[in-house]
Amino acid sequence: MCSLKIFRLDLHIHTTLSPCTELGEMTPRVVVKAAIEKGLDMIAICDHNSSRNAAATIRAAHGSSVKVIPGLEITSSEEVHVLGLFPSVNEAQLAQDEVYARLSGVNDEQAIGYQVVVDEFDMVEDMEQALLIGSTTMNIYRVVDLIHGLGGLAVASHIDRPGFGILSQLGFIPDDLKFDALEISKHTDIETAGKKFGQSCNCPIVTSSDAHYISDIGAVFTEARMSETSFDELKSAFLGIGRRKIVRRRMPV
Numbered sequence: 001m002c003s004l005k006i007f008r009l010d011l012h013i014h015t016t017l018s019p020c021t022e023l024g025e026m027t028p029r030v031v032v033k034a035a036i037e038k039g040l041d042m043i044a045i046c047d048h049n050s051s052r053n054a055a056a057t058i059r060a061a062h063g064s065s066v067k068v069i070p071g072l073e074i075t076s077s078e079e080v081h082v083l084g085l086f087p088s089v090n091e092a093q094l095a096q097d098e099v100y101a102r103l104s105g106v107n108d109e110q111a112i113g114y115q116v117v118v119d120e121f122d123m124v125e126d127m128e129q130a131l132l133i134g135s136t137t138m139n140i141y142r143v144v145d146l147i148h149g150l151g152g153l154a155v156a157s158h159i160d161r162p163g164f165g166i167l168s169q170l171g172f173i174p175d176d177l178k179f180d181a182l183e184i185s186k187h188t189d190i191e192t193a194g195k196k197f198g199q200s201c202n203c204p205i206v207t208s209s210d211a212h213y214i215s216d217i218g219a220v221f222t223e224a225r226m227s228e229t230s231f232d233e234l235k236s237a238f239l240g241i242g243r244r245k246i247v248r249r250r251m252p253v
């Protein structure tokens with residue numbers, strides 16, 4: 001029997017590709033360095049409607065103690081944010097292709113901010129032109145189906161916040177919408193979250209930083225019991241398979 005350990009996860013981190021981050025701050029090497037310093041074992045890169053900086057962050061973390069999961073934070077037509085976490089950059093890329101086909105508009109860099117694509121050495125490669133902070137034309141069901149169809153995990157983002165969460169937009173979580181986890185922000189303590197949202201989904205509640213600034217990384221995190229930091233183990237922890245599980249959610253002191 002393989003031994004299980006407790007790992008620290010922050011599964012919602014933006015990079016300099018998201019126009020709402022500080023320009024040039026959230027680059028792959030800097031993000032990975034901060035994750036190591038905060039004692040995180042696994043992070044997920046989830047920029048708005050794009051995964052273009054995920055592969056570079058994975059390469060930046062190569063050989064380090066931090067495992068990087070590629071993802072996207074997809075905006076549904078109802079303006080609900082959903083994290084798609086994927087086994088590899090191939091699936092994240094396929095999800096991104098689908099999302100881009102259902103996004104419209106061009107980013108206004110002066111008004112909204114720059115969307116900087118970088119390599120694993122933090123060198124600028126490109127400026128993304130798509131309007132990443134816009135909504136896709138996919139409804140929430142199609143977003144979850146897209147993620148699951150590619151073997152990914154669908155996490156409802158910041159359900160406790162007043163905007164862009166499923167509860168703020170729909171008012172409830174439909175029974176037939178199969179999220180793999182619900183995310184709460186640092187603004188809700190775990191007891192309150194359990195009482196308010198525990199019955200909302202037959203899935204774990206996780207806490208992530210939704211970091212837009214370096215100082216946010218690891219400010220809150222989730223602990224999971226797994227054998228290693230892999231996507232498959234994360235999936236097993238979400239599903240509670242083989243004694244893997246989300247064990248507790250750390251909140252800020």
Ligand SMILES: [Zn+2]
Pocket residue numbers: 073081157158164
């Ligand atoms: Zn969000």
Ligand SMILES: [Zn+2]
Pocket residue numbers: 012014046073210
């Ligand atoms: Zn976010």
